[in-house]
Amino acid sequence: MRADAIRRVVIVGGGTAGWMAAAGIARVAGELPGLEIELVESDEIGTVGVGEATIPQIALFNAMLGIDEADFVRATNATYKLGIEFRDWTRLGHSYVHPFGFYGLDMKGVQFHHHWLKGRTLGDPTPLDAYSLAVVAGLRERFAHPRPDQPNSPLSKIGYAFQFDAGLYARYLRRLAEGWGVRRTEGRVVDVTRDGETGHVSAIVLQSGARVAGDLFVDCSGFRGLLIEGVMGAGFEDWSAWLPCDRALAVPCESGGDRRPLTRSTARPAGWQWRIPLQHRIGNGYVYSSAHVSDDEAAATLLANLDGAPLAEPKPLRFKAGHRRRAWIGNVVALGLAGGFLEPLESTSIHLVQSGIARLMTLFPARGFDQLEIDRFNAETVEEYVDIRDFLVLHYKATERDDSDFWNYCRTLAPPEGLAYKLAMFRRNGRIFREHDELFTETSWLSVMVGQGVEATGYHPVADLLSDEETLRRLHHIRDVVGQTADAMPTQDEYLRRIGCDLTPLRRAS
Template identity: 50%
Template sequence: MEKQRMPEAGPLRRVVIVGGGTAGWMTAAPLAQLLGGRDHAACCEIVLVESPEIGTVGVGEATLPTIRYYNNSLQLDHAEFIRETQASFKLGIEFKDWGHLGNRFFHGFGEFGPAIQNRSSIMHWLRLHGLGGMASHEQWSTATVMAMRNRFVPPEGGEVASAANAYAYAFHFDAGLYAAYLRNYAVARGVQREEGTIVDVSVRPGDGFVTAVTLADGRRIEGDLFIDCSGFRGLLIEGVCQAGYHDWTHWLPCDSAQAVPCARVEPLTPYTTSTARSAGWQWRIPLQHRTGNGHVYCSGYISDDQAGRVLMHSLDGAPQGEPRQLRFKTGMRKKIWDRNVVAIGLASGFLEPLESTSIQLIMDGVGRLIELWPDRRCDTHLADEYNRRMAQQYASIRDFIVLHYKLTRRDDSEFWRYCRDMPIPDTLAHQIELFRRSGRVAILDPDSFAEPSWMSLFLGLGLWPERLDPLLAQIDEQALRQHFERLRQAISQTVDAMPDHGAFIHHHVRAQPVKAAA
């Protein structure tokens, strides 16, 4: 019997990225920075293959504050990036009608004040709230107060904690323009862009490693490591590796979306808006040149025509085209790294964009790949560790999103009654019950949402703890109230001195006008 040939040891000689778009070029850019500019003998080529036949839904993308670390790691010019992508600033997400009709709350970026005796400030606020006479916890979130007053300026004076730096921010930008911006960055650093449609994939007998992809015009592109950024199709990770898929639609039943941009309206708000509808929810993402809108819904409870009408009738600006339809299945691949194929972006899984986590998962997927960078053998233990960490993050984000639906008190539609009554993952059930019984928040994944985010959701959706940490009572009540009042006044005065969000953009990072989307 012929002995199976093992892959050669040694560094990767060529990495092939299958698919462009946001995921492909966000993968290519840091790899180009890491691997480019070396002498020819040691160089690892990076080739990206994208098809002109596959478009994107570029109607605006919302992000989390960590996008700034990604941009900084590439040494991007901050102002140039904002102008080139028509970006605006994001301080958090405003939620409307989620807990019940008429409900409104804000998930802001940042803490609710400094910790007090090793307990978070919001824990002490819960104690005072229980005793009576306290304003909403949102008054102690600088980001939330800024958002509600439509103010923005970057944090200042980070050496000493103050109301002027107790917040974080992210961006809204045009995802298509961002991909193009990163494409220019990557190509300038040596990434080879090949345009064409893949019609065949070659695998090595015995171990099933992918060895090459063949394009429609006959070109054959060989590689040692293949990164699948082909979107929902999962051309390599599913089409070749058959990695399998964890279907989470029983917890997250929305399976469809329609998206359309509309004309920009004033004021230019520094936050995303998520409005619950009868069978899903609607997003609003303000950019410099337009506003991105979309309706995420469950097709089992509303027809596509009805969903389209809900979307179009609730736009606050003139529509720029007709809605574009998307279908999806919420979940993740059972293996995101399989053999010498790593899936990034939608090819690895999909969680609806309720908390703007799509780009976060791309960033972390690329970052972990670099951290666990393989040689040509693509050791299975590296893949196992990568899959473990990605699965942990996916599950944590999944639970955070499920929380939005599960804690609803809405009973005005069959969809919301299903969400209210559905079984949930054991991990989320533990987190809910821990908070309900003790006011404490369990963080099961340090790379996912932190305590302030969970607190914003718990309290915003109307979940209040039955008991609190008994050590909170050690601090004198009146002294604590005075502390909180001083902090609230400092935040209010600091925010009042800030410029309007639109005015800040106009004076510092205004982009050039562009034509409406095709």
């Protein structure tokens, strides 16, 4: 056992981020001799709790924790998710889906979309969505797990994530973490003491007068960044110029409409509205720019576009797009909203917590807190935020909408350098490159660029190894197989009932 090993980890703040951190650290490092993990939270302080949609990486996190998927789905009122449907983003009346998984089948060593682009020059107008099983099945309300044992089926490569009640997920993780020895302490933090020589946080002081000491502090205190900003002065990189939405209203409503395994994002005159169908209700919210619409107008728009009666009053949130300049300073590491905020347009909020935990465990420190490792953590964190930012900005920049001041601003803004490069590469000959193993794959970039109306003027020359007739024949065959496979899948409701889900909807109290 190292003499300088971390003995006490203190997590400040609960909610999804705090309990993900507690469970993750306990699962990976909890059996280290002498290691204690304590989470401090106050029931008086609410959590944001709107991060209800996820991306496929969440399945890896749950698997790492040893979670039984069916038990998790039942406990969190979860539904499955095959992608995100975007309505009215390109123009009013238009829609497309950003799917998990792949399109079609690569042929002649060339990515499928180059053959699709060639097909369009030959007069085949079939949209790209028709070649994705995730899209076709999602729109038909169908779901099935991937079948890697069927390598010739589109099911072999389908990806999926979850939509769940974030509060129930936090409670689920709390049960796991406490079972692994994590101690929860109730209390509001009123003071922080620091080491006079190193500047490290030595303890937090609670309203009760209790003092909680630690070696490593994980800040999960939400937007306020109690330790990382309030104590360590991390600074904030403001991206409001590229992502001008700065407020949100969130409200659950009674179940209604379809229960497609898709998160829906509908563009509004000053932002966008999310729709997340769970087993028992629908989560909704309006992310908007306060410079372009009033809070009252935003609330009216949100409430007028629900599938069922609201189950609560809209919950307001205020935020600024961007990130802490340093997510790790001294012995304080920020996760979740304490580290930064990027609107949930592509369901990345929970993933950023997950990736931060993975990064922390990779670079888990000793009490000496090696600055080289801290710098590595910070550099990788900023890189991930930049990659996600560029992908989000693509949705706003690549639009034909000119029906409001908000959309005129977004359409005409100068894109970040990385996004400008990706757009230029695609417009030339349909080429897409994934930089440094970034979060969003070539499939994701392709989906949104094509969906938002970005057009390629050419395609990979090797696609011409197939004759024109053979290209069209194969395209037709692939979309037939995709459609037939989707039709053979059970509906999502059938699938959920098979694993014991109730599906009884919540109703508004009379």
